[in-house]
Amino acid sequence: MIRFKTLMIGLLMSMSLMSTVAHSQDSTSSQQIKPKVIFFDVNETLLDLGNVGKSVSEALGGRDELVPYWFTTMLHYSLVGNVTGEYNSFAEIGIASLEMIANQQNIKLTPEEARTAVLTPFRDLAPHKDVVEGLKKLRAMGYTMITLTNSSDAGIAAQLKNSNLAQYFDGSLTVQNLKTFKPDLKVYEWAQKEMNVAPEDAMLIAAHAWDLAGADKAGWKTAFIMRPGKALYPLAAKPDLIGRDLIEIANQLEASAK
Structure with missing residues (x-):
């Protein structure tokens, strides 16, 4: 009888601990996410390759x-x-x-x-089908939106013009200025300084786990678009937001900001 009571007490304590952890996780997931500047990877994230x-x-x-x-x-x-x-x-x-x-x-x-x-x-890529609607929704929410790519200045200018996406962005930053590629932390640190924004007020939206890993280490918020064939890196931190497309990410940001 004593052994049974001991087992029951242990079970109740475990259940209580699990409940506490679950509550903590729920609280973390419900934290407000409202960056001041959203940076976007372009190739595969916005444009179909x-x-x-x-x-x-x-x-x-x-x-x-x-x-x-x-x-x-x-x-x-x-x-x-x-x-x-x-x-x-x-x-x-x-x-x-x-x-x-x-x-x-x-x-x-x-x-x-x-x-x-x-x-x-x-130089002439079409946007994924969800991108225009997603960008419009984010624009309507008042976010400052900047492309941050491994392309050259001329390359991203041509891509945004030919895809008719330039109208949705407030500017473009490329690694050409630093001569080093993402996910080098220097790229994210330079980008946030260029936009005069603190790390915690910056977010990267990308379809590449390696890019998000760099942004996370730089202290940014991150959002992963699960394009076909893409997956998260198990050894990296989990992104703040995960969606099947840009519309889902925009919806999650809208819900989180309330």
């Missing part, structure tokens, strides 16, 4: 399975540049990565063909 993927695949002899490898290679060597202090534009790295993969796979590809395959579609 389908045309780029198709162009790269054609350059690689129709090898669709090599397209994700090309993109990760491009990201990989942008970080190699960060570490070694050797800066090349994101477009240049993309072209070089395409040439590299073609050589690895014994696919004939001239430097001119690689350049055309990357640059031509990258």
